[in-house]
Amino acid sequence: MGSEKLNNGRDLTVQDGIRKSRLERNQYTISLMNEGLRAGLLKSREMISIQNTFMQILQELIKKYTRGESTSVTTETAESLLASIMYASDAYLFSLEEPEKAITCLKTVDVRQIYERGVEKVSQCLEESKQLYKEITANKLEVPVDAYNMTIDESLPVFLRKYGIIFDAHNTMASIDYPLAVDDMRLQGVFYMKQYLERLKLETEFCAIFDQRELLDLLVHYGRECRLNYRIELFNIYELVLNNAIFSVLSGGDADEIRIFESQYQRLEQQFMSLTEPQIRSVIGGAMGKLQQELPIHPQLKEYMDRCKEELVQRVANAAKQNSLRAVIITERGARAKSIVIFFNEEDRMSDVELRRRLDEITACERKEDKVQLILSSFHSFHDLLDMLESDCLYGDEYDALFHAFGDMELAILAKIVFYEELRSESLDLPSILLLKNEYKMDWQMQFVRCLQGMSRERMQAAWKYMNEMDYEQMKFY
Amino acid sequence: MYLARIFNSLNISMQEHYMNELLELNEKTKEYGLVLTPQDVELMMAARNEVLHSYGRVELSIEVTKVLIEVFSASSFIQQENYADTLNELHEVFYDLKNETEDRISDMKLIHRMKEMFEEDCEGSLGLLKSKLEEYAEEFRRELQKNESLSLLEGEEDDWDLKN
Incomplete structure (x- = not known):
């Protein structure tokens, strides 16, 4: 006892x-x-x-x-x-x-x-949440990240509009996709939502301190480094910014900088590889303190930042052990800047009516050679091309004929789209991805994989070369 | 189900009161030659609780039972010998119909619809009534779905502008 x-x-x-x-x-x-x-x-x-x-x-x-x-x-x-x-x-x-x-x-x-006083509390919380929401929309970041934008523009207003104080107060009916750096799912209903909004506001405030051009660049480098399309991924922007600001301070940069150059990366890598976990905790803590001193950080934001510290310490310590710091310290790498620049003009897209007419024409063609010819001559936008492939207007060996008629660049772009998940693993190249024999959702994707499997080694290598030089950043249509 | 039990236990204190209320209705139904004994009422309440339990419903009062008695006792198809059994079946039909019409139709409207069908389309056959009401519920749900998808297409009213 x-x-x-x-x-x-x-x-x-x-x-x-x-x-x-x-x-x-x-x-x-x-x-x-x-x-x-x-x-x-x-x-x-x-x-x-x-x-x-x-x-x-x-x-x-x-x-x-x-x-x-x-x-x-x-x-x-x-x-x-x-x-x-x-x-x-x-x-x-x-x-x-x-x-x-x-x-x-x-x-x-x-x-x-x-009960009555409780209802008042709930109602008051809803009003405060609406106010917070207005403040967030007024200072919303201009970033092409779907989850962030959809959550703010669509999901949150639906929740705030439809929330039922009397009959449905416990319900958190909302499709909030954007992940916070620190979330507490134990709460429900409007109290959860208020907490979400408070934290989103803090995160947005923090990100707004930095040069917005640099923030956009950071997203691009993040996508490139982690081999993903940051526009459609679920990740936390604030965490990315906070981490890089800390790395900037730790490598001789300013507190309001989030760009990390290769020379800084080398320094940081050397430093982290030689430190123990408690030492990493200590240097990150120090850098966090410097940020909190030098940037306009109020106590609430300071407290929120502190709550993110341990997560970063763990990530850095693990990455140092596994030699994968590049995925944590997002660096601007000069050599990669020369990657292929592909232009996909929105203006090249067909109208819906025109697209429908073209699809009908393709379906009406009897010979596969004619179909391929028609596609090559009338589709100038990759967006339209994807719509065409997804419309299932080709059958069996018609796909094969089309893919064979494509250049290495087109094959590379399609491969970047089809093998999105597989490409996130750095260890896989195109021939080994094809060996995985994965299943794909759409018929054209399966046909594409089959066609690639039958292609010569040289073609595959040529496509792979392009794939490596291409960023999802440039494939805005996807 | 736990909640249904709590409700029933809350209602236990009301049981005697309910019994009296239902027995008082005999004064009205007597003119149609229909009477419930205290034992009939007791059995009917037990059967009603059973039905509520199996159809997953929570009932707040005795109102529906009273209206069923008042409305259906006037039917020429119900005789004293099948009176209690018919009432038990009508309870089941009613609560099933509440579920099948997704609680979108008021108690009164449903009971009167049941009575109308019982008299006119079914000529007092409970079996026929069940199948007719099944069709009715199906049609109702179809209409409901149609209206819901229409209102979705038209877009919902935005009575609170967040951007202001």
Whole structure:
């Protein structure tokens, strides 16, 4: 007993009283009642009376929900409504901060009042979230990252508009794709969303400190280094920026710099390879401190930055061990700057009507040679070409004829698209990717793989050479 | 299901009250020659709870049972010997229909629709009533789906402009 008390000393708020560790934020009222009963602060008679009042509130809410037109609902609906009631009650009781205060409140205040005050809290939280959202949109970063843009432009407004304070408060119905650097999924409903928005605002504020041109370049270098199309990937921009700012400070650059040149990278690599994990923690901590001093960082942002430190320490320590620091320290590499420049003009795209007409013409052609000829002469945009391939207007060996008629560059572009996942692994080249015999979603992709497998070694090598020199950055159509 | 049990236990205190309310209806149904004994009512409540449980529904009151009795007792197809059994079946038909029409139709409207079909299309056959109502629910859901996809196409009203 004695040792248990010692070990769990921090969990005890009052000796033999409420144990905070047994309380759950998501089920606060229920866990509080159970804990209150266990600690003798709540009598079972009181517990039953509280439960009965919640049930009466539920009965009234069901009537409201059915607008008095039905006296019964499905069990799922009743459960969901009860969850919404408990969410409001949790909101109020949790706001009292001290669990003992919350228990006293449950014993002395009418449960209906607790519920009403909770609803007010939820509603207030929704209003604050709307305000935060407006601030975020006003300072939104201009970055071509789909998840970031879609989350801010589409998902968040849908949530804020449709959130149901009374009937659906516990629900977090939103397709929020953009990942935060530090997320807490234990929260639900509008409290989760407010926290998400607060953090997104901090992250956006931080990123806005740096030169936006450099930020865009950083994204490009990140995509290049990690061999991915950063536009469609789910990653956190703030983390990328913060990490590079830290690396800049550590390699003699300024705190407001996020560009890392090759010479700086060499320095950092040498440094990290020779340090132990505690040493890495110490130098990163030092650099973080410098950033916090030299940049306009307010206390909230400082605290958020500190929470990201350990993650970076672990990443750097692991990467140093595995000799993969290039994926962590995003560097501007001069040699790669000469990669192929491909122009894909939006203006070259056909109108939908024109595309449909061309597709009909292709389908109407009887000989495969004519089809190939028609495609080569009338499609000038890769975007249209992909639409054509995805429309399934070719069959069997017609694909083969078309792919054989393509130049090495076209093959390389298609291969970059089809083998997107495989190419993220640096160890695979084109012949070894083809040996994987992976399955692909679309017919044209399968036909493309089959066609490549039958091509000569020289052609494959020529295509591979182009693939290596090509960035997803240039393939904006994809 | 846990919730349904809590509701039922809350209603236990009301059981006697419910019994009396239902037995009082005998005064009205007597004129059609239909009467429920206290045992009939007890069995009917047990059967109703069973139905609610198996159809996954939570019921707040006795209102539906009362209306079913009042509306259907006027039917010339119901006789004293099949009265209690018919009421039990009607409960099942009703709660099934609530589920099948996705809670989109009010209790009153559903009960009157049931009565109308029972009298006119089915001439008192419960078996026929079930299959007719199945068709009715299917048609209702089809319409519902059509309307929902239409409103999706038209786009939803934006009553709160976030950009302001």
